[in-house]
Every structure is written in structure tokens, then in C-alpha cells.
Amino acid sequence: MISYKLTADEIVSANPDLAILPIGSIEQHGPHLPVMTDYAIITAIGKGVAEKTNGYLLPTLPISTCREHMGKKGSVWMEPPTFYNMVTDIVMSLKTQGFNKVCILSGHGGIFILTPITRDLNAKNNPDLMVATVEIMAIFQSLTEDGLIDSKLEIHAGEIETSMMLYLAPETVHMDRAVDFIPTVGRPMLNYGSIFRASPAGVWGEPSYATAEKGKLILERAIEKGVSQMNYIFDYMEKKEKFGYSYF
Ligand SMILES: [Zn+2]
Numbered sequence: 278m279i280s281y282k283l284t285a286d287e288i289v290s291a292n293p294d295l296a297i298l299p300i301g302s303i304e305q306h307g308p309h310l311p312v313m314t315d316y317a318i319i320t321a322i323g324k325g326v327a328e329k330t331n332g333y334l335l336p337t338l339p340i341s342t343c344r345e346h347m348g349k350k351g352s353v354w355m356e357p358p359t360f361y362n363m364v365t366d367i368v369m370s371l372k373t374q375g376f377n378k379v380c381i382l383s384g385h386g387g388i389f390i391l392t393p394i395t396r397d398l399n400a401k402n403n404p405d406l407m408v409a410t411v412e413i414m415a416i417f418q419s420l421t422e423d424g425l426i427d428s429k430l431e432i433h434a435g436e437i438e439t440s441m442m443l444y445l446a447p448e449t450v451h452m453d454r455a456v457d458f459i460p461t462v463g464r465p466m467l468n469y470g471s472i473f474r475a476s477p478a479g480v481w482g483e484p485s486y487a488t489a490e491k492g493k494l495i496l497e498r499a500i501e502k503g504v505s506q507m508n509y510i511f512d513y514m515e516k517k518e519k520f521g522y523s524y525f
Contacts, residue, residue, distance in 0.1 A: 278327055280334035288333060295332035295378040296371045299323030300364075302385035304343040304352040305472075307434040307480035309455040310442055312351045313339075314434070318441050319384025319413065325500030326382065326507070333376070335367075341388045345467040346479070357390040364394050372406045379408045380507045386414035386432070387467070400525040403517065409510035416502045420495060428483035430459055433472065435482015437495055444492030455484040 279291045301316030311317075320337045327334035342360055346352040355363075368379050379398075383391055395410040402408075417431045428436040435457075442450050459482070460466075460475035472479050517524065 278324070278334065279331060280324075280327060281336050291331075291333075293331060293333040294376060295330060295380065296335060296376045297323055297327050297330070297332040297380045297382060298335045298364075298367065299337040299382040300341055300384060300388065300391075301337050301339050302341045302343045302354075302387070303339055304346040304354075304385070305349050305479050306438065307456065307478050307484070309451045309453075309480075309484060310434050310439060311446070311449040313449075314438055314442055315384040315413075317445055318438065319382055321441075321445055321496055322384070322413070322499050322503055323382050325496070326380070326503050329500065329504050330380075330507070332378075332380065337384075338364075341385055342390060343385065343387055345387055345472050347471045348473045349479070360388070361390050361394055364391075365398065368398055368406070368408060372402065377406055378511060379406070381408065381410040382503060383410060383412045386412070399514070400523075403514060403524045407511055407514045409507045409514075411503050411506045411510075413499070415506070416499050419502060420498060423498075425495065425498060426491065427486040428457075430482055432464055432481035434480045435484055436486040436491070437482075439484035439487035440489065440492035441495055442492070443487055443489040444496060447489060452484075452487075455487075456480055457483040457485050459483070 279293050299319040301319045303312050306314040316339050340353050342357050343352050343354045391410055395408050398408045417437050426436050431437045456478040458476045458478055458480045462475050
């Protein structure tokens, strides 16, 4: 696997044109999961995607934007413009050294600034640089539609995330403290009050259905789906020709 664990000379001789940047979050995940949950899950998915694509795997960015989890200690965020500038700088440093494809793997559903980051980088740099952003929330949604899990909804710390953590880091999971909770309001209400207004436990889903076996299966499927979504996006961009004055 081509990753940050190699020497610079080894990376030069492998000469990858794709880089993979996983992004996590350090945020509360209910009474039963650690605050590193998003970080741990997207790190495992990133490794799997890199193995399947021969992309250059970067270390996971641990912290992003998670204001919606304010209220208990341990969740850490930065301001969206800071995050915009940081990710843009990282991607542009990759372009400078000849990477022409970057896949951003987002392991936290609340990084809404990723949409303008992705759109601006592509609008300004296509066709020399293409950025594909793969969102874990969309992958979770498709796993639910595939019938891979038993609960109906996964927003936060539910069956999917809990299963994956039971598989990846069981020593950090406290199933005896797990609480199922589906709020009566929709996810957009997180713009108007923290998750604790909608769910006192900070859970949005049904972790009681979780098992380590499901976690293994979910991880494999999430890697497959992540790779196919990434390829779909790059194929779409590669087919574009100049339109008027623009390659975007
Ligand atoms: Zn999470």
C-alpha cells in the first residue's frame, strides 16, 4: 500500500496520481461510543480504499466541524472558514507535486463546508486537478436501503457506527450503556439547536441492533461503495470537454 508510512523515495518510485485524504471528527457519540468514533471508522475505510485503488493514503485529519455536538466536554471543532483554507491548502500542495486526482473521504456528516471546498477546487483547477468527495452519510444511507442493517435510520451513534466500532475497537464500546433514540424532529433542526435538544443521550439511531459481525460486513461494503462512488465521480469529470471558456 502507498501511504504516509513509506519514505519519500518510495513514494516517488510508486508515482501515484491519486491521493486519498480521510477526514474524521472528534465528537460525542452517546454514552456508549468514544469521541474518536468518526476518526476510527474513516481511518479504516481510507486504508481499504487505498489498498483497492493504489492511491497515496494520507493520515486522517482528526478534527473538523461539529458545532452540533456542543454541550458535553470532549467534542472539538474549528470554524468552517479555517477548515476550508486548511483542506484547500492540503489539496493544492498535492497538485503542486503532480497528483491530479484527490479523493476526500468524509467520515462525519456535519462537514457542510466540504461542498464549497469541492466545488471551488474543481471549478478553479479542472482538468489538471480533480477532487472527488465521498460522504460516509451517503454510504450509510445506501447500506440501509440494501437491507444490510435492521434499524431504519442511522444518523449518529446508531446500529452502523456501533457495529463498526464493535469490530474495530471493541474495548472502547460500552453496550451496557447504549440507548436507542429516534428524535421527533428532522436532521435540519441541528441548525437550530445542538443534538442534545433532539436526543438527550446524543444518539440518533438504534445501537442495540449492533454486532461486530455486522461491523465487519459494513466495513467491507463501505470500502467497495466508496471506491465505486469515487470512480463514478472521476469518470464524470474526465469525460468533460471545454465548454465556452470553462473546463468545469
Ligand atoms: Zn459518527
